[in-house]
Amino acid sequence: MFCLDNVCETHNNFKRAEVKLNAMPWFHGKIRREEAECLLQPREDGLFLVRESTNFPGDYTLCVCYKNKVEHYRVIYKDNKLTIDEEEFFENLSQLVEHYQKDADGLCTRLRDSVPKRGGLEFSVDSKAFEKAGWVIPLADLDFGDCREVLGKGEFGDVRLAWYRGQKVAVKILIDSSKAAQSFLAEASLMTSLRHKNLVQLMGVVFDGGTICLVTEYMAKGSLVDYLRSRGRLHVTPRDQINFAIDTCAGMAYLESKHVVHRDLAARNVLISEECVAKVCDFGLAREESFNLEGGKFPIKWTAPEALKYHRFSNKSDMWSFGILLWEIYSFGRVPYPRIPLVDVVKHVEKGYKMEAPDGCPSEIYEIMRQAWDLDPEARPSFAVVLKKLESFLKKFQASANFHTSV
Ligand code: ADP
Ligand code: MG
Numbered sequence: 001m002f003c004l005d006n007v008c009e010t011h012n013n014f015k016r017a018e019v020k021l022n023a024m025p026w027f028h029g030k031i032r033r034e035e036a037e038c039l040l041q042p043r044e045d046g047l048f049l050v051r052e053s054t055n056f057p058g059d060y061t062l063c064v065c066y067k068n069k070v071e072h073y074r075v076i077y078k079d080n081k082l083t084i085d086e087e088e089f090f091e092n093l094s095q096l097v098e099h100y101q102k103d104a105d106g107l108c109t110r111l112r113d114s115v116p117k118r119g120g121l122e123f124s125v126d127s128k129a130f131e132k133a134g135w136v137i138p139l140a141d142l143d144f145g146d147c148r149e150v151l152g153k154g155e156f157g158d159v160r161l162a163w164y165r166g167q168k169v170a171v172k173i174l175i176d177s178s179k180a181a182q183s184f185l186a187e188a189s190l191m192t193s194l195r196h197k198n199l200v201q202l203m204g205v206v207f208d209g210g211t212i213c214l215v216t217e218y219m220a221k222g223s224l225v226d227y228l229r230s231r232g233r234l235h236v237t238p239r240d241q242i243n244f245a246i247d248t249c250a251g252m253a254y255l256e257s258k259h260v261v262h263r264d265l266a267a268r269n270v271l272i273s274e275e276c277v278a279k280v281c282d283f284g285l286a287r288e289e290s291f292n293l294e295g296g297k298f299p300i301k302w303t304a305p306e307a308l309k310y311h312r313f314s315n316k317s318d319m320w321s322f323g324i325l326l327w328e329i330y331s332f333g334r335v336p337y338p339r340i341p342l343v344d345v346v347k348h349v350e351k352g353y354k355m356e357a358p359d360g361c362p363s364e365i366y367e368i369m370r371q372a373w374d375l376d377p378e379a380r381p382s383f384a385v386v387l388k389k390l391e392s393f394l395k396k397f398q399a400s401a402n403f404h405t406s407v
Contacts, residue, residue: 016134019189024093026050026114033072036063039115043068046112050075050093060093062100066108073107127207130185135192137164137204137215142171152223156184161218168218169203173211187283188214194258198251200271200281219271219279224248227272228333238362240276241329242397245365246390247278252322253383255280256315263313265321266302267328301336305350306377316377322386323372326365331358350375364393 028036030052040047043065053059053074060075062084073084075096081089082096085106090096097111104110130136143163152159157173174184191202191214206213221227224244228236248270255262262280269282298308304320306312324336337345337355354373357366368389374380381389 016192017132019129019133019135019192024050024097025116026097027093028115028117030054033061033063036061036072037070040065040070043070044113046109047115048097048111048113049115049117050097062096062107064108064111071108127185127205127212130188130192130205130207133192135188135202135204137206139206139208139213141165142169142206142213142215144171162215164203164215168220170216170218171206172214172216174213184212184214190260190283191216194255194260194283196251196254197277198247198279199254200279216281217273219281220274221272221276223268224270224272224278225267225328225333228267228329232332236332238397239401242365242390242394243276244270244272244278244329245326246387246394248280248325249322249383249387249390251278251280252318253387255318256383259315261313261315262318262321263307264299264302265318265325266299267325267333270325300342301345304377305346305375308346312377314377315383316380319372319380319383319386320377322383323369326369326372327355327358330361330365334358349373362393364389 026049028039028049028051031039032054036049036051039049040063045066047065049063051061051063053061056074056076058077060082062073062075064071064073075082075084075093076086078086078089081091082093083089084096088099088105090099097114099105100107101111127136141164144160145163149161150158151161151170154172159170159172162169162171185205188202188205195201200219201217203215203217206215248265252262252265262283264282265280269280270278271281272278300308302321302324304312304317307314307317307320327336328334337348340348352375354370357363357369368381368386371379371381372386
């Protein structure tokens, strides 16, 4: 479910608001009445949850504890609105819950605490929120040309090149699938709130029948890992390496300042623009800190041990991944932990094993990697601190380069 924030901004001459994703921790999906009653313990007045109605598909049921019993209220869908009493109508479940949290308004009691769903929050998909906020692009405004060039393959579908208002854009296409649509729109809604020169910018969202597209700025030079691999030691200069590290770190420091955790930081999720600026992309897994990733495919070699083991994702677990990303930059795109089979990586890492410095990697940079790979998340530096270190390293580097050229 989305609600609109009041923050407006101007981009491409039209005003757009942030589309905020509203998690519904109290929404348990299709569970039976008996299961709901089991979950509602201890029976304190006002303890509640919402489930999908099993008897009336499409409707919901609000289950509330009162005087040691559970009351089940049917929430019906009527004229695109939700209602319990056919007097008060709501656009979405979040609004309904909010209303009855303020006032019992005919229910047995006011809603108080909720029973949160374990393992994965639910969001509902609402294209209207994007429309209202000014983020919707009509499909007809995108010109795919004849070639329909595929820029890459994403988890949900292809990423294609198109023209939009005279500029090249990347279009990530999701073919009809309601489950994936939720994560896809969650990614989009998060992107509406983020704006930084080192994050791939969202331009808009297309809704066309069952198809949803994310339109982002076009990053002409592709992913950082491909860039490093294809050009290699001969063409990627030490100056490029430090620039990529600083760009990525600046994008991450911005996310850190916004308390957004990326969860999938890796050189494959950093893209390079025509001007060689590195930008972080793929917010598919970036969520509020409480989000519980279940059944997700973990990028094991990039994920901090506490995140792998206990799902403890944080800006500090992103810092661990940043250490791996630095290693990728300085090894020109090698796969981390070479020669260690994937199944053994965790075992080694938990014992404190750290990769060696790649050939020719400056000691200052390797020191950052080592700090990022501290088993204690709290002992790892913040992105803000690492950014300062990288910038002062760049200054030193430039000074010595000037020195060399002037003699
Ligand atoms: P997923 O979330 O499925 O991993 P990504 O956002 O990482 O999808 O995109 C997959 C690939 O598509 C990238 O590795 C890159 O090659 C290409 N790609 C994605 N976005 C862009 C873009 N804005 N410009 C150019 N290529 C892109
Ligand atoms: Mg990706």
